[in-house]
Amino acid sequence: MGQKMLLKSLVSLILILGVAVAVPAKEKRVHRHGDLSDHAHDDTTGFQYDHEAFLGKEEAKTFDQLTPEESKEKLGKIVDLIDTDKDGFVSHAELHQWIKHRQRRYIEENVMKHWKEYDQNKDGKIGWEEYKNTTYGYYLDEEFDDVEDKSSYKAMLTRDERRFRSADRDGDGVATKDEFTAFLHPEEYDHMKAVVIQETVEDIDKNRDGKISMDEYIGDMFTPEKGESEPDWVLTEKKHFSEFRDLNKDGFLDNHEVAEWILPGEIDHTDNEAKHLIHETDTDKDGRLSRSEVMDKLEFLKTSTLTDYGGMRVDEVHDEL
Numbered sequence: 001m002g003q004k005m006l007l008k009s010l011v012s013l014i015l016i017l018g019v020a021v022a023v024p025a026k027e028k029r030v031h032r033h034g035d036l037s038d039h040a041h042d043d044t045t046g047f048q049y050d051h052e053a054f055l056g057k058e059e060a061k062t063f064d065q066l067t068p069e070e071s072k073e074k075l076g077k078i079v080d081l082i083d084t085d086k087d088g089f090v091s092h093a094e095l096h097q098w099i100k101h102r103q104r105r106y107i108e109e110n111v112m113k114h115w116k117e118y119d120q121n122k123d124g125k126i127g128w129e130e131y132k133n134t135t136y137g138y139y140l141d142e143e144f145d146d147v148e149d150k151s152s153y154k155a156m157l158t159r160d161e162r163r164f165r166s167a168d169r170d171g172d173g174v175a176t177k178d179e180f181t182a183f184l185h186p187e188e189y190d191h192m193k194a195v196v197i198q199e200t201v202e203d204i205d206k207n208r209d210g211k212i213s214m215d216e217y218i219g220d221m222f223t224p225e226k227g228e229s230e231p232d233w234v235l236t237e238k239k240h241f242s243e244f245r246d247l248n249k250d251g252f253l254d255n256h257e258v259a260e261w262i263l264p265g266e267i268d269h270t271d272n273e274a275k276h277l278i279h280e281t282d283t284d285k286d287g288r289l290s291r292s293e294v295m296d297k298l299e300f301l302k303t304s305t306l307t308d309y310g311g312m313r314v315d316e317v318h319d320e321l
Contacts, residue, residue, distance in 0.1 A: 029261070072295065082094050092274055095278065103270065126174065127173055127175075128161065128168075128175075132157070164183050166192055167179045167186070197259050198255075210254075213251065213252055214242070217241050245261050247260065281294060
């Protein structure tokens with residue numbers, strides 16, 4: 001394979017990776033925070049919901065394998081980590097923050113993976129030029145005959161820069177870890193919602209009139225093969241478009257209607273779970289949890305979100321906090 005062909009192949013790979021990072025998957029247009037657990041929240045049948053909410057879904061599986069003695073030791077260390085002000089008690093605010101932190105670990109792991117790749121000068125920040133050169137370097141350095149590749153790359157570069165600038169709240173051209181998280185996961189940040197909406201409209205709006213028709217809405221999800229009839233779910237989606245998505249009944253989705261569709265308001269399940277855990281564990285009803293109260297409820301809490309400890313070392317969790 002010649003050098004030019006090799007570089008072109010690398011560009012194609014980077015293009016795919018760039019889309020994976022910057023563009024929401026078509027089948028996941030609606031941005032909802034992941035459920036705290038796959039189990040029903042019904043304490044009469046068990047505490048697996050609380051377990052996964054406190055530990056995280058994957059870490060909960062590891063915690064389940066511990067002996068009672070090991071569980072008690074780990075739980076004690078977790079209580080110490082949750083008690084950030086070191087007053088000997090776990091407050092609602094501390095518990096809420098812990099559960100939220102553990103449920104965001106997948107985002108944090110994804111950010112750390114990319115952080116190591118893009119922070120080329122190891123200064124603890126990622127500049128736009130660092131990101132651009134790492135992601136688009138081959139394209140910028142090499143001339144290609146394929147106009148389609150050039151056009152796609154330019155569109156992606158423009159899109160990424162717009163998102164980067166939106167995430168860079170202080171406008172200094174470099175991203176802190178929080179700003180870079182907003183760049184990679186804009187749906188998690190209120191100030192990035194306009195970017196999420198704009199990107200969604202641009203993805204689906206094929207005729208570039210700034211709004212989404214029913215055909216464009218369906219076309220984003222289903223492209224029939226020749227002679228193929230529409231499945232029942234497509235008919236259901238058309239009904240949803242007309243009855244629920246198109247709020248002003250003009251036959252199109254504007255930015256406001258797209259926002260209502262892809263960024264629905266949600267119940268704060270993390271806050272509710274923190275309240276639930278305190279209610280079930282706080283025997284003296286002072287609104288906070290002591291170490292003894294936690295240990296008295298070992299069987300309940302070791303299968304709850306509190307124990308989102310999993311296979312992680314305490315020092316690793318502490319560093320994250």
